[in-house]
């Protein structure tokens with residue numbers, strides 16, 4: 001291991017740097033070990049190729065572990081009326097029809113097999129009385145569809161995939177962050193990164209690469225996302241020449257904790273509302289009944305009684321308005337707060353304790369169905385949710401946009417570079433339905449692994465361009481060399497604050513133009529960061545490097561949000577509050593131009609197949 005002071009006396013840094021790191025060769029390299037990455041790695045290994053798996057944290061610690069409510073799959077265990085066609089229709093309608101319909105079709109058809117497979121590999125789901133996988137109600141899903149394990153579904157999913165994966169001969173590189181993708185002409189040839197613990201660089205040569213790096217939530221101040229979500233995959237792909245799509249569609253989950261300040265943003269699962277939880281303003285009014293979108297009027301309960309019956313499994317009842325799509329519920333909450341009817345800490349009340357009026361053993365029932373929520377509020381806010389309401393408000397949650405991929409193969413617009421899970425775009429359109437992410441990870445993780453392995457079998461290794469590697473290493477080390485400069489944490493906080501204020505849940509042109517100006521300033525500040533200390537587990541250094549990704553995705557979000565002059569799904573413009581039929585016919589694509597600058601183009605949606613159109617028509 002060479003220290004920074006050693007580096008300063010090296011006369012030929014290029015040759016020197018090349019000798020500084022370990023190099024690994026794989027047929028397929030998977031970057032990210034959440035649900036999507038693990039499933040991709042398992043599938044690639046099953047195809048008989050060598051697989052390396054890289055993750056920023058310890059194996060099993062990925063963001064997927066935090067998923068609570070469940071995995072959406074039309075297993076029809078609780079309601080036999082459910083099938084892939086209903087799931088497909090719900091997903092398209094939730095996404096406001098700008099989804100990639102082929103992905104929505106594959107997802108709805110293949111999710112049940114992927115969930116059953118998970119069960120065969122050892123996942124212990126909650127059970128129906130006759131021993132099948134139990135499914136629960138969730139926002140935007142017509143029938144109870146979410147396979148779950150209490151409110152700890154992500155943990156079970158990661159545990160199962162991890163247990164299964166480690167027996168497949170996959171080599172895992174934990175606590176390792178990739179900072180650059182390496183190209184050979186038009187195709188991807190490898191990846192370069194550093195080991196977080198020691199600060200050593202590491203080089204991977206790979207015939208195909210799968211990006212499964214998750215989301216971008218850390219670009220915002222209030223978020224449910226873990227520290228790992230700095231948009232790395234989005235940014236790596238963009239800088240390697242891949243296209244990003246739908247970046248304006250960022251989901252703000254309606255219910256995050258709002259108090260105490262240290263826990264602001266932590267998720268309160270939709271499962272609470274699925275189990276009968278209701279939203280109230282400070283006047284104790286159930287405000288969600290005030291505004292039901294036309295698209296959902298026929299499928300929404302028109303009385304509290306009907307809503308309750310729905311949550312208790314009455315097949316003839318319609319869903320309560322608390323279970324409308326997340327974009328709508330989040331905006332209703334913002335309206336209540338803005339109009340002065342919010343709770344003491346700028347949220348509203350979410351009450352599950354009221355079910356004691358309906359169920360004899362309500363407290364036990366809540367603790368059994370929502371064990372994590374019970375613990376979370378007890379430990380973090382000293383609230384007993386079986387006795388009193390929670391205070392909640394919207395939190396930045398999920399990026400619908402991401403790397404543009406082919407629906408069947410998951411290959412991006414760069415040859416040999418694949419993407420799956422939250423880092424990829426298409427399935428969810430303008431708004432994701434709860435539970436559709438975990439099934440997305442399984443369905444498209446598998447596909448990405450399968451097609452990456454196929455690509456690797458058909459192609460030899462690309463040649464690594466040493467200059468690309470040394471440039472990347474020099475850039476990484478440059479932060480230590482400044483005598484003066486900005487503190488990376490200060491710039492990160494400023495960015496998060498700015499994105500929250502100016503490109504948040506309610507957007508307008510003036511504020512977003514100001515955001516564009518701020519982003520320019522921050523890019524300059526990010527080019528002038530100073531890091532002190534050494535390379536061993538240096539969080540300031542890691543943050544300095546992550547900032548490049550946060551700035552890239554923030555620019556992409558802002559540019560796309562400015563261009564979409566309408567309100568659709570999660571993207572709400574107060575200066576264009578309605579949907580525009582013309583704007584509903586294209587996706588927005590972000591790409592890096594020859595001038596090294598970010599560009600945007602509008603891409604017309606592909607005409608939907610006739611049989612799928614008919615399915616949507618029949619389900620109306």
Ligand SMILES: Cc1cc2nc3c(=O)[nH]c(=O)nc-3n(C[C@H](O)[C@H](O)[C@H](O)COP(=O)(O)OP(=O)(O)OC[C@H]3O[C@@H](n4cnc5c(N)ncnc54)[C@H](O)[C@@H]3O)c2cc1C
Pocket residue numbers: 031032033034035036037054055056057062063064065066067068069070071072153154176177178179193212213214215224225226228232233267397398420421422423434435436437438439441
């Ligand atoms: C609190 C919470 C609850 C949720 N509940 C549900 C739910 O009930 N149902 C549902 O469908 N969805 C849910 N979601 C959403 C869902 O959990 C995520 O969308 C999903 O887990 C993302 O999985 P992924 O595999 O794409 O990424 P992740 O699980 O985040 O994995 C990303 C991986 O990439 C690695 N990585 C990132 N950058 C780099 C880099 N530069 N180099 C190397 N490795 C890198 C990380 O270390 C990690 O291993 C929830 C989300 C949250 C925050």
